[in-house]
Amino acid sequence: METAKILYKIIEFERYDVLVPFICHTCGKCCHNFAPQIPEEDFPEITRYLNKPQEEIIKQHDECYQKKFTDEPANCSFLNNENLCMIYPLRPRCCRLYPFTDFGGAGVDCPGHKEFYAIVDILFADQVYAAMYNPEDYQKDKIRYVPDLEWPTILRKFMQAKPSEPMMLEFKKMNRPLV
């Protein structure tokens, strides 16, 4: 899997907000032994995108979808040998939102999920008031960016989680939009 749009959550503290991105480590684990539910009306577009017969695409997807419920699950039929999603721009909603879905990182040893929550846990620690929101539930123009004086403290805590390089870049970019 590759990433394009960054998923993130907002932690609201008493005087400012911190945006924590989710960074996919492109290990492909969430597409192994899994097949998403794909609405029937999406197949014509997928067919055009893959330039393969629709019956073949549906048959392969159905086979791995049915295997989800057996002891021999198969990888998603849209995952290629390089762990990349072959229908990435058209992938279904559950894949777009993963791991911020009902099933979250359940059953999958998702390194991005672990990294995200390691950072969140550290940022939440010792806070008198803090709450986490989805961006959709938040008025984006109301985000109170971290004041200069507080930023070194936030950054020090963030670094305690030993974030990956892409996470560091995205975290700084999201939280310091004017720098």
Ligand code: SF4
């Ligand atoms: S398991 Fe997590 S890190 Fe790996 S590809 Fe899926 S979302 Fe990305």
Ligand code: SF4
């Ligand atoms: S559709 Fe793409 S992103 Fe979704 S499980 Fe299959 S390979 Fe992974």
